[in-house]
Amino acid sequence: MKAFAELLDRLVLTPQRNAKIRLLVDYFRSTPDPSRGYALAAIAGTLTLNAVKPALIRDLLLERMDEVLFHYSYDYVGDLAETVSLAWEPSPGVAAADLSLGEVVERLQQAGRSDVRSLMRDMLDRLDTSGRFALLKLVTGGLRIGVSARLAKQALAEMGGKDIVEIETLWHGLAPPYLPLFLWLTGQAEMPVLTTPAVFHSVMLATPVGEGDLEGLDPADFAAEWKWDGIRVQLANVGGVRRLYSRSGDEISAAFPEIIEAADIDGVIDGELLVGGTMRSNRATATFADLQQRLNRKTVNRRLLEDYPAFIRGYDILFSGERDIRSEPFHVRRAALSTLIEAASPQHFDLSPLVPFSTWEELDRLRADPPDPVIEGVMLKRLDSPYLAGRAKGPWFKWKRAPFNVDAVLMYAQRGHGKRSSYYSDFTFGVWAESDGGTALVPVGKAYFGFTDAELEILDRFVRDNTVERFGPVRAVRAEPDAGFVVEVAFEGINRSTRHKSGVAMRFPRIARLRPDKLPRDADRLETLQAMIEAKA
Structure with missing residues (x-):
């Protein structure tokens, strides 16, 4: 745990993006399996452990510390994991040991619910202060180190000299501790072959319009769409397998079963997930607050399905059937998407409408006073732009309303x-x-x-x-x-x-x-x- 604890400390104290990537690359190169895979999962938010509640951690410390002194200490330090790691007094006669991250994770995963308390007490006894801190942050899911899942994937790409698009394509077909992934990145094996064809593909992102960004650009080279206040999603139906992913690549199929059931499309589309009525219905599109009633749920009941019906407003298409059309220009992809949406369930799919404009000044006026309160602004897309992973400046812009x-x-x-x-x-x-x-x-x-x-x-x-x-x-x-x-x-x-x-x-x-x-x-x-x-x- 010492190496993992040191990594967390240095990541917290390192604000620069490239410096964080270097720290991650060094750790992944020097740490053996399965510890590095579990570290990756902890950082990326894909690690599943037996739940350890903060109340249990507090109770363990109160077995060895005066309650009043604990509250004063916690108030001064301001963080439960840091307080416990500093104040913990190991049991007499317990030998200190630097448990590996892999050992810690696997012991927690194998422990029954009744065993978690004694297991945590034993590991806190054996680890040093920094190891205890890392353990407590790990089990509570509160790393808070300023590293996103995408930044971790970028570090993997640099470690193995790969394209991050390849890693994001593999990501949801693999699971911690990611042994096949690291074998491929270190040149010891071929690229893993996934068993499901409906994988997530990196989304194309827009650059915010800054001062002077539109100067010299011809409005006739761009299409404009409304920017809707929902969440960006990717829907795949490939080889009979249907999956719904968030913009970051998290699978959210279970939370939106009606979308999966209605997804008779053949291919992969990019769009905005909303609740309410589609553009092809008379019911108004609901707010983001309504959409939140459906988010982050493992299952949904009938009432939620009826009160907050979900649909996808199509933005783009990546695959038409099994044919990759991301290299085609936007106007060609838009035509293919329109054909697909027209044949889809009108209750669950519609096409994001284009916003006619001839000058930037005209579009600015439309942006400032959109026709629907669920609109955040406008999106600008070059008519000749391919679908590129990541945020390439120039092809797509987002121009939001003033806050x-x-x-x-x-x-x-x-x-x-x-x-x-x-x-x-x-x-x-x-x-x-x-x-x-x-x-x-x-x-x-x-x-x-x-x-x-x-x-x-x-x-x-x-x-x-x-x-x-x-x-x-x-x-x-x-x-x-x-x-x-x-x-x-x-x-x-x-x-x-x-x-x-x-x-x-x-x-x-x-x-x-x-x-x-x-x-x-x-x-x-x-x-x-x-x-x-x-x-x-």
């Missing part, structure tokens, strides 16, 4: 994780609303990014100097009309919500600016957010 903005008041704060574990960096903010007792702040969202490191220092200092109540790890801060901290919050969308006391839910909120020039009494009111929802409707 919504409100001024809100900080109400609660909690410490972050990883390198932010010593800072209050997760913030709940609110706006003013009328209540029985008069005007009061009501929470409307949470944000933990958008600010710079220097701004984080300012926010953290405010929390420490203005805490008025404590609720476990949460700190309530001073928030009065004439005393508090105002922040400008930007967000991509807003919808009604029955799950939140305020009745509203923001999409992708972040702290855009600190507003020390404003008093809390000058922050926005709940009516402002409600008006945004009404304007969308």
